[in-house]
Amino acid sequence: MNGDGGGPTVTANGGSHGAVAGTIHGGVHNNYYQVPPGASPWEKFDIALRYLASGQATTARKLLAEVTVEIRSSTKVWFHWLLAFFSERTLWELSVEDRAALKAALDQIDELPREYWTPGIEAIRHLVAASRSRNADHAAISLVRREIEDLDAAMRKEVLRHLERVLQGSLKDELWHEDLRQAEAGRRAERRRERVWKFFEPDPAQPRTRPVRPVDVSGGDLAAASVLATAVSGAVAMIGWLALQRDDTSAIIALTVALIAAGVAVTNGAEWRFRVDRLRAENRQLRAQRLPSDAARPGGFTYQVDRLYMRYADRYAPKGPDRAAWLVDAYGPMSRLRDELVEVYREKRVKAEAVKWLIRFQVRELRREWDAGGLVEQHRRWTVPTAVKAVTVTAGLAAVAGLMWGIQSAARQNLLQTAGALVAIIAAGWTVAIVGLRILAENKRVAVDESEREQRETTYWFEFQRWERRLSDRPHDVEMAQWLDCDRRILLQHALAAYQLKWSDISAYASMEARGDGSKRARAKNGPWRYSRYKLLVFLLTADGVRQISVDLDFAQATFHHWERTNYRYDAVAAVRVTTLDNGAREFQLFLVNGADIEVAVTEPGQAGADEDSRILADGAQDATGLRNTLFVLEGVAAEGRSWWAGPAYRRAS
Incomplete structure (x- = not known):
């Protein structure tokens, strides 16, 4: 005293x-x-x-x-x-x-x-x-x-x-x-001790996700692919018709196998192309990302969101030597989530505190995936599997072999027509393969992105409703x-x-x-x-x-x-x-x-x-x-x- x-x-x-x-x-x-x-x-x-x-x-x-x-x-x-x-x-x-x-x-x-x-x-x-x-x-x-x-x-x-x-x-x-x-x-x-903290929690903003970017294919590409595919189909049909005139069953079977193998090769080739494109895009995005953002205005929405992600990354980080590994592995996925959240909520009437529940949930889910090994695999998920490469190459070779068998049979029937068909296949086929694979890969990207977006949005809504229920007995000011x-x-x-x-x-x-x-x-x-x-x-x-x-x-x-x-x-x-x-x-x-x-x-x-x-x-x-x-x-x-x-x-x- x-x-x-x-x-x-x-x-x-x-x-x-x-x-x-x-x-x-x-x-x-x-x-x-x-x-x-x-x-x-x-x-x-x-x-x-x-x-x-x-x-x-x-x-x-x-x-x-x-x-x-x-x-x-x-x-x-x-x-x-x-x-x-x-x-x-x-x-x-x-x-x-x-x-x-x-x-x-x-x-x-x-x-x-x-x-x-x-x-x-x-x-x-x-x-x-x-x-x-x-x-x-x-x-x-x-x-x-x-x-x-x-x-x-x-x-x-x-x-x-x-x-x-x-x-x-x-x-x-x-x-x-x-x-x-x-x-x-x-x-x-x-129940004061159980409820007081809820008074200081803001009303949560409803979950939002970024719309999937539409298929990035021009009308000219689609028209060119259609014309070239028609030309290739006509050439293959010509070869098959000539082989049929000779009543060469083995050639017909070879052409049929070639068509099936070509379909398998295109399907797996599109998967190969999609994965390569996705991996490149994510690497570019990762190099461009900064969390927290250097350009964020102190006190602004982006700045506050960055700090919330860093706070929860630190809160959910494991103790001991695994801490650094968690922060490195979570950086990329967390940065992508941060970019999406800033984009879809960046408006004056939504404050960072209102999406704190979502940021916390996202980081908590990343930690759960990391514990299960899924977050580490996330970095490798777009690596092209050996099986896809093997199937694509094998099916492609089988398609070429079957086509060659059919061509030699058709040439015996009409050499000039066969030569014309072969030129059309070589000239148009290569181009249609490149354009077609890009179109198929782009459609694959949209399908995958939309599926992932719907899955994330569903989990966000479940968490939003759970959080609203937790805050339902928030004390009144009185x-x-x-x-x-x-x-x-x-x-x-x-x-x-x-x-x-x-x-x-x-x-x-x-x-x-x-x-x-x-x-x-x-x-x-x-x-x-x-x-x-x-x-x-x-x-x-x-x-x-x-x-x-x-x-x-x-x-x-x-x-x-x-x-x-x-x-x-x-x-x-x-x-x-x-x-x-x-x-x-x-x-x-x-x-x-x-x-x-x-x-x-x-x-x-x-x-x-x-x-x-x-x-x-x-x-x-x-x-x-x-x-x-x-x-x-x-x-x-x-x-x-x-x-x-x-x-x-x-x-x-x-």
Whole structure:
């Protein structure tokens, strides 16, 4: 523990936060905080309750103020109006206008008949009255405690949560045990550890594959091949006709064998040509590929995709000496997949995070193939097998031998006609073989590519659907806010225990939740950023000075780490400042006279989307981080020291 302002500098400035992309959820989250045009009062009421439940009390108050103009006779509406009115702020923060609005609301409520929500309203009124009095008697405190205990569980939970900053002194002591019990139960409720990570996962983009390049054969090639093939067929038919006129059965059989062998030779020759072309093309592609791309713009889609491939290649790499072999063998296939993905998803509305699931799946599948030996074979799969070469050559020789047998028989019948047919076969046959093999190889390429594309697309869709099912129970923003609120209450209890204090020893307190180092971030539209790691700070104002605790929170695991405790006198506080940067981010700074300053980046840079309200985002950020209340409390201390709560702000609350 450090005394009287001698504590270390506490910095939570975000480091590289600005470079870390955040997820803004669409789908079911898209309209979660959106007030549709022409919304009815009850629709506005439902959305206001979402804002209230998520800790965005300022926006909830504004919406409920609109609702109460149109719905004036509902105790349900007024009960929640009171919750929002007092939520996330102390009685000291109520302005003259706030107090006038509260009086008018209570006058309106007095005219309503008793209903289900009436006990909750009465408990709030008596709780506020007891908290306003510095010396509330035991009877008043007992009445408030009894009224709250008599509420049903859901209503009692809401009252204790939203009026937590209103409670003071011995009244807070009386109710803190129940408040703490609820926090302990709530911080791990609804399978938090199993679900929190899903909030930071983006909605996956649907799988896409690159269309297969069509057959690259010109009309002239097809016409030439047809004419030449017709010429060759006519010449062979002439030879067969001449042999038939001689009634030379052996020649007819030889020509038949030649035709069959030629077909076998062409079929295998086309396979040979296809494999040679494919191997050359892949070698050229491999030489041209760079992963990551040297030309990728830092921060752009291609750049981020490259980094994701490298990250997962590293994650799935085997340990030990096989690591280098895996990276070398996976480089080519991974580069081809990367090129395809960049091409089919390169558009502004698709972010790299949305295809992270596909990149992870592709690399995982490459590792599975590599373990089975298939990835190594992939490099050799287009090598022409010896059997194909042997069959092609043998069938070609057989075709030539059979043709020669038929030619010698036909020549005996008519030498001139046979010579003409032979010239046609030699002249046209060679050309038609070259063009025909290229055409057949190109058709083979299209068939193979289409088969592979369909197979990959099918596996991608299965993985996409599996991933969607995994994310189907992603927590809503309200759940994230409630878990964080429970963590904050547990931290308050740790702070009280660390300093051996009870609530009646606390004159005032403030708490702040900022982004932790290396954390992910995500939010619903019109909602505040939520983080996978937080930096939490608690300031307890006591008669002897300020007691401060800062701690790192692993939000997914609901665990605290790196505790720091600092004490300082009120006269050690030199100044409090909040700086708003050009990008909209806010930095909180508490300056102590000994130079041990506290700096916290409390809100994130960024701007509202096309269908978002910048004012709602700004209010939500201040509410979610606790900046508004912290600034109010610590600015008062910086200005007036320990006499602050005896000054105008405190008297206004009394």
